[in-house]
Amino acid sequence: MRILLVEDQTLIGKAVQRGLVEEAFAVDWATSLTDGLHLALEFDYDTIILDLMLPDGSGFELLSELRKKNYQTPVLILSARDALEDKSRGFNLGSDDYLVKPFAFEELLARVRALTRRKYGYLKQQVEVGGLTLDFAARTAQAGGIVLNLTSKEFALLELVVLRRTHILSREKIIEHLYAEDAEQESNVIDVFINKLRRKLEAAGIGPLIETVRGEGYVVR
Amino acid sequence: MKPAALPSRILAVSGLVLLVFAGASIGILYRAQTQLATQAMDSLLKNNAFALSSLINSQPNGTVGLEITPLALSDYQNAASGEFFRFIDPKTGKVYQESIGAPKIECPLHSAGSMTGEIESPAPYRIRSIFFQPEVEPEEARRQSFDRSWICLVVGASKEPYRVLVFQTLLSTIPVQIFLIVIAIAALLVLVRKLTADLSNLTRALKTTDFTATHKFPPLPEARTLEVQAVVEKLADLHRQAADVYQEMWHFLGRAAHQLKTPVAAISATLQVLVRKDRTKDELLLGLADLQTGVDLLATLSKKLIDTSRVPLKPPTELESIDLEEFFATQLKVYRARAEEGGVEIRLTGSPAASVKGSLTLMAEIFGNLIENAILYSEGKGPVEIAWRTEEGRVFISVSDRGPGIPASVKANLFRPFVRGDERRVAGSGLGLSSAFKATTLLGGDLRLVESGPGGSTLTVTLFVG
Numbered sequence: 001m002r003i004l005l006v007e008d009q010t011l012i013g014k015a016v017q018r019g020l021v022e023e024a025f026a027v028d029w030a031t032s033l034t035d036g037l038h039l040a041l042e043f044d045y046d047t048i049i050l051d052l053m054l055p056d057g058s059g060f061e062l063l064s065e066l067r068k069k070n071y072q073t074p075v076l077i078l079s080a081r082d083a084l085e086d087k088s089r090g091f092n093l094g095s096d097d098y099l100v101k102p103f104a105f106e107e108l109l110a111r112v113r114a115l116t117r118r119k120y121g122y123l124k125q126q127v128e129v130g131g132l133t134l135d136f137a138a139r140t141a142q143a144g145g146i147v148l149n150l151t152s153k154e155f156a157l158l159e160l161v162v163l164r165r166t167h168i169l170s171r172e173k174i175i176e177h178l179y180a181e182d183a184e185q186e187s188n189v190i191d192v193f194i195n196k197l198r199r200k201l202e203a204a205g206i207g208p209l210i211e212t213v214r215g216e217g218y219v220v221r
Numbered sequence: 222m223k224p225a226a227l228p229s230r231i232l233a234v235s236g237l238v239l240l241v242f243a244g245a246s247i248g249i250l251y252r253a254q255t256q257l258a259t260q261a262m263d264s265l266l267k268n269n270a271f272a273l274s275s276l277i278n279s280q281p282n283g284t285v286g287l288e289i290t291p292l293a294l295s296d297y298q299n300a301a302s303g304e305f306f307r308f309i310d311p312k313t314g315k316v317y318q319e320s321i322g323a324p325k326i327e328c329p330l331h332s333a334g335s336m337t338g339e340i341e342s343p344a345p346y347r348i349r350s351i352f353f354q355p356e357v358e359p360e361e362a363r364r365q366s367f368d369r370s371w372i373c374l375v376v377g378a379s380k381e382p383y384r385v386l387v388f389q390t391l392l393s394t395i396p397v398q399i400f401l402i403v404i405a406i407a408a409l410l411v412l413v414r415k416l417t418a419d420l421s422n423l424t425r426a427l428k429t430t431d432f433t434a435t436h437k438f439p440p441l442p443e444a445r446t447l448e449v450q451a452v453v454e455k456l457a458d459l460h461r462q463a464a465d466v467y468q469e470m471w472h473f474l475g476r477a478a479h480q481l482k483t484p485v486a487a488i489s490a491t492l493q494v495l496v497r498k499d500r501t502k503d504e505l506l507l508g509l510a511d512l513q514t515g516v517d518l519l520a521t522l523s524k525k526l527i528d529t530s531r532v533p534l535k536p537p538t539e540l541e542s543i544d545l546e547e548f549f550a551t552q553l554k555v556y557r558a559r560a561e562e563g564g565v566e567i568r569l570t571g572s573p574a575a576s577v578k579g580s581l582t583l584m585a586e587i588f589g590n591l592i593e594n595a596i597l598y599s600e601g602k603g604p605v606e607i608a609w610r611t612e613e614g615r616v617f618i619s620v621s622d623r624g625p626g627i628p629a630s631v632k633a634n635l636f637r638p639f640v641r642g643d644e645r646r647v648a649g650s651g652l653g654l655s656s657a658f659k660a661t662t663l664l665g666g667d668l669r670l671v672e673s674g675p676g677g678s679t680l681t682v683t684l685f686v687g
Contacts, residue, residue: 011487011515019494056630080482101486105493 001046001116001156002026002177006036006062007078008054012101016049016078019105020112023139024152026180033057040066044176045073046116049108050095052079052086060093067094074115078103113137120163129162129220130209132201143204153178154197157190161210161220170217194218227420228413235409243398247391254390258383259347263337265304266349269376270335273306274351277317278358279369285355287318303346303379311352311373328352328373339380348377419449427456438464476639477526480651484522488515525650529638532586532656536663540578542687545609545618548584556592563596565603565622575609577616578687579664586660587668588620590653591680595622598678614686619671621679627670635670657682 003020007013008031017027028043030036033054040048040062048066052059063075074096079086082100090098096118097111113136117123125137133142139155141148150158160177161169171190179185194210201209210218225233278286287308305323309316314327324343330336330352337349351374357363414421422442430439438460444450495508546569553567560567577584588607595605602623609618627635634640636658639651654668661668666684673679 009483009487011484011511011518012490014511015487015490015494019490019497022494022498055628080479080486101482102489103486105490105497 001113001160002028002043002180003112004036004039004043004045004048005029006031006033006048006054006059007051008032009051012051015105016108019109021180022152023109024156024178025112026178026183028181031055033059033062036062037065039181040071040073041069043181044173046119046177047112048073048075049078049112050075052077052081052090060089063090063093063095072119074119076108076111076115078108110137117163122163127162129165130206132204132206132209134159134162143201143206146204148200148204150197150200154193154200157193157197161218165220168213168216168219173217190218228410228417231413231417232406232409235413236406239402239405243402246398247394250394251387251391254387255383258387262347262378262380262383263349266337266347266376266378269304269306270349270351270374273308273376274353274355274372274374277308277355277372277374279355279367280357281362281365281367283367283370285317285370285372286358302382303344304377306374306376309373309375311371317372324377326375326377328375330373333371340377345380345384346377347380348375350375416446419444419446423449423453423456473638480522480639481519484515484519488512488519491515522650522652525652525656528586529652529656532583532659533663536665537580537583540580540664540687542576543579543581543584544574544576545616546574548581549588549607552585552588552592555589556596559593560596560603560605563599564601565596565599565605567592567596567605567607569608570606571608571610573609573611575611575616576687577618577684579684583660583664587657587664587682588618590657591620591682594653595620595624595678598622598624598627600624602677611686616684616686617681618684619679619681621677623677626675627673627678632670632673636668654680 001024003025005013005016005020005027007016007029010031013029013031017029020027028039028045030039031054033056036048036050036054039045050059050063054062059077059079063077066073066075075094076097076099077090077095078099078101080101087098096115099108099111117136122136126133126135128134131143134140135142136159139152141150141155141158156178157174160174171188174190175185178190194212198208198210210220213219276287280286285308305320307316307319307323307326309328311328311331324346326340326346326348329338329348329350333352333354335349335351337347340346340348353372353374354369355372357369419442423444426439426442441453441457441460444453491508491511495505495512500508549569553569556567592605592607599605599622604623606621607618608621609616611617631640636654638655640655658668661682661684664684666682668680668682671679671681
């Protein structure tokens with residue numbers, strides 16, 4: 001899942017980015033309103049984490065600008081401003097969640113995951129598909145009571161194709177969601193990942209879950 | 222003196238004044254009445270003496286005749302009014318005739334004439350005495366030549382009936398006086414209450430104020446007297462100022478707390494992420510370095526908050542003359558190490574001999590912050606230059622850096638607390654310039670951003686020549 005983090009505080013930005021990346025999120029970090037707006041319009045993010053006090057303006061402005069353009073990606077405001085009017089203003093402008101600094105990183109993680117799931121219409125923490133049970137919170141995949149041994153990147157790939165079930169995802173699209181802007185990847189890296197994933201699924205007794213659509217990409221039916 | 226309500230004090234003083242006036246008026250009345258009575262008595266005695274002296278005559282045989290009938294006599298010996306008379310031979314002291322019960326008063330005169338006076342013994346009397354030679358009667362005796370006898374006539378009247386009369390007259394005026402005093406006090410009461418109504422309303426409004434409980438000042442009453450109106454206006458003005466200061470303090474406190482949250486949030490997030498997983502030594506060291514940065518930020522902010530709280534609220538009572546060359550030589554020593562850390566050099570350029578009216582504490586607050594800021598925002602591009610010039614009794618001291626300049630969005634509020642440059646580049650507290658501005662104002666000076674652009678910024682402090 002790809003996250004846009006708009007945060008001008010170096011230390012906070014660094015910590016959040018590191019924490020999310022370690023949870024297999026692809027994180028682009030913008031330190032200003034202008035950069036944030038540019039990136040949000042350029043790439044398809046799964047969630048935006050938005051600070052309010054930015055050097056070149058308010059996060060509210062960015063949010064308002066995005067929603068004016070009918071931008072649907074969930075936005076979580078992460079701010080030290082804890083006044084009710086700030087929260088109300090944020091929600092009224094179209095934010096989906098609001099977390100006050102200082103915050104528990106686990107809570108941020110849980111909220112970002114919930115928002116990402118919700119973006120694709122999944123409200124529950126677990127989903128079953130083709131005999132496979134995915135737990136988005138525990139980051140586990142089970143088949144026949146056995147937990148599959150997946151790396152965090154493999155789980156992220158599985159999560160992406162399951163969440164976007166029935167949609168054909170091109171290799172470029174998958175790269176866009178799994179890797180940050182500054183992590184240049186060749187598209188065949190996705191084929192490698194898909195193959196490894198398929199082998200682990202087959203070993204667990206799951207039939208062909210991820211189909212290849214020739215010339216277009218991959219899909220879970 | 223124990224404080225008392227203003228209307229009561231005005232009434233008490235007015236009452237005293239009224240009583241003094243009433244007493245004085247009684248005294249004046251008494252004196253007037255007594256004078257009138259004395260005049261009346263003197264007039265009566267004069268008439269009596271004249272009438273009685275015409276009733277006596279001298280005879281050639283040396284005797285005196287008294288042609289007075291018992292009826293006429295009774296007119297001059299009115300015992301009730303205390304009137305009396307005595308005809309006395311001044312040579313022998315023999316009394317020719319006297320009214321019944323007349324006091325034994327000797328003749329007070331020894332030669333021809335008359336006198337009016339008073340005696341107190343045996344009782345208070347007003348007396349008139351004449352020393353004269355009576356006419357000669359009858360006709361044939363008048364033709365003879367002989368030494369006429371001298372007679373002393375003393376007439377008098379008791380003062381007592383007049384005293385009683387004066388006293389009664391005075392007594393009759395007392396109810397009127399009391400009535401007038403009561404009316405005057407009632408009128409005063411109404412008047413004083415009316416005149417002090419503004420003050421009473423204001424006192425009542427202020428008495429009901431409980432600022433600690435409500436954090437609000439009461440609405441002040443409208444005043445009709447100029448003095449109270451001035452007090453009300455001044456109070457309203459003070460209320461506004463106090464409310465502004467109060468609001469500003471809360472605002473500052475809120476912002477300070479908010480600012481402290483930022484490094485706390487950063488430290489917290491860094492720490493949480495760091496302990497979520499097993500870390501290599503390098504990862505741990507990197508994480509700890511980040512934590513140190515957060516703690517440093519927190520320490521800087523705390524120090525600046527303490528420094529800010531130490532800037533006094535009032536201007537110093539006495540300003541001293543501070544030699545700029547000497548002052549900045551010390552500042553250079555203080556900030557040399559910091560400048561080296563920041564990779565910049567501090568230079569004094571254009572420093573003619575000059576001194577300013579200031580206080581060392583406030584000057585250190587002003588220029589310490591300006592120099593620190595200049596080093597911080599130079600981003601290694603030196604030098605930081607300090608220069609001054611004197612013009613028309615003022616000294617213009619400028620501190621310039623070669624940093625990236627102050628963002629346009631910040632310029633308008635540059636001297637407000639917690640306003641700072643780009644935090645992505647520099648971790649300032651946002652308090653330095655606001656403290657410097659406050660300290661400059663306390664010295665009666667001025668702090669301005671003269672220029673700021675990609676080539677750097679220059680801030681100028683204007684102080685008075687000292």
